[in-house]
Structures are given as structure tokens and as C-alpha cells.
Amino acid sequence: MSTESPPPLFERMLGMLEPAQLLAWAMSHYIRVCSEAVFQNGQLFAPITQTRRLRDEAFGRFWIEFTSPRQMSSDPTNTEIPEPVGSSALIPPLLRTATGTVLDIGPGTGTQMPLLTSPSITALYGAEPCISLHSTLRATAAAAGIASKYHILPSGVAASDLLPALRATNTGVVDQYDADPRAGIFDTILCVRVLCSVPEMERTVKELYGMLKPGGRLLVTEHVVNPWKRAKGSLLGRIVQGVYQVLGWSYFIGDCCLDRDTERVLRGVADVDGGWESVELESAFEWSAMPYISGTLVKKMV
């Protein structure tokens, strides 16, 4: 349960507008990418026939800019675009507990990598389907000094994509799982602002659960549907989420959905084994259009 108290009304109203800034920013990249295709490359019909490619390219550029050091800076004079409602503060204490063989799903540009340098992490696998982010991701791994143990996978997180990509690393990471899937693959799986974007979230979470070793831990920081029926939730926050969705949030922001009930899916996925060993999930910013859940779910030993 969240213990924070909501900010005053004026700040809450301003907070509802923060996603609008991100949306406008992402839209501007999409318009630029489409214009380049049409006017520079002479691909007149690309915005209609190559929508997926242009959307990926535009999202990649947006995300690189959004997570660039200048934007992430704590310099108070840098007021161009604020971060999404303080969510970044939830991540460091959680990710510093990662150990063993780690799956990092949707690492983006690798903003979390400085938190993943512990010697107790033996190998990291970053499944990032947006190829235009890979060169930045590679550079971030090198800068964090973990390039030798960080494997970038050009794959989504669906098992049908991920397992062949893991096998292609020739590290033997899936050998035990191939012999007996109950062995699992990963000691830690990181889900940071990504379950909002994966297609078929329920299926993905089920597959991720299957890839956790017994005793393995899922570390989660995700924005979720506003829990407006609960005391701390906000009906206005829920309505605003709907408005952003209608304005094209998913289209322009890499298939991200503001309205997923990720907590329900995460809690329910372990029912096949009689539940999780433990679940420690905190809620935050429930007054806003981007409420978060953050915490750890531990799989039972067999």
C-alpha cells in the first residue's frame, strides 16, 4: 500500500498534464520521421505503407532524446521536459537487489545500467526489439563497465522470439531449461516501464514466470491503470488516461498503454503453483494519470 499523501490540487492538475508534454514530444518525432521519408527520401507512400518502421524509428529517436544525459540531469535550470511523475526514484533501490543471471526486458537506451554493476550479477541479457536503440544501449553498457557480461538481444520478450535469441548467444544460458523447463533460466527478471508496451501482456507475464528459476525474483516498476475504485485512486486520473489513449498515446509512444491492470496479472500468474513465495508491491502516484507499482515477486522453490 502507498503511504504517500497526494500533493495539493494545483500540483495534481499540473501532474495530469505531464504526459501531454511527452505525447507532444513523441508526436513531433513522428512528424519529422514521416517528413524525412516523404521529402528527403522520396518515399511518398511510406507513412501509409511503412507505418511500423516509421513508428519504431520515431519512438527510438524520441526515447534516445528523452533519456539523454541532458534530459536526465538533476540540474534545476534544465526545465525543458520533466520526467514522468517521479517514477525514476522508485527504481534504484529495487534494481540494486538484482543477482545471478538477469533478464532485462525492454532496456531502451540502458538508463538502468549504472544500477546493474554488482559483481553478484553474473550475466545480463537485454531483450530490446527496437533496433535503433541498440548502438546507444551498447555504448551505455561500455560506459557502465559491463559490456563483457551484457548481451543485447534483437528480440521482443515473447518466448517464441526470446528463446532463439538466447540460444544464438552461445552462452549455454538455456541448456538446463531445454533439458527441463522447470529449471527456469533467470535468477532475476527486470520489468521497468515495459509491460505497458508488450503485446499480449498476460501471455508475456506467464512466459516470463516460466523462465524464472525456482526462487527467482521478478523486479517490477511499471505504470498501471489508475486504481480509481480504491480510496487512494482518482477517477479524474483514470479519465485522463483514457483521453491520452484516444489522442494516440500508444501509437506515438512505442505501443505503451496507460490503462493496463498489470498488478492483477502479476499476482495471478503464479496461481498454477499455488501463488508466489512472496509479493512486496508498493503503489505510488495513485492520484495521477501515471500511477506506479514497484516491488519484488519471488517464485516458490519447487
Ligand SMILES: C[S@@+](CC[C@H](N)C(=O)[O-])C[C@H]1O[C@@H](n2cnc3c(N)ncnc32)[C@H](O)[C@@H]1O
Ligand atoms: C518506455 S521504454 C522503457 C525503457 C527502459 N526499461 C527504461 O525504463 O528506461 C519501453 C521499452 O520497451 C521496449 N519494448 C517494447 N515492446 C517490447 C517487447 N515486446 N519486448 C521487449 N521490449 C519491448 C521498447 O522498445 C522500449 O525500449
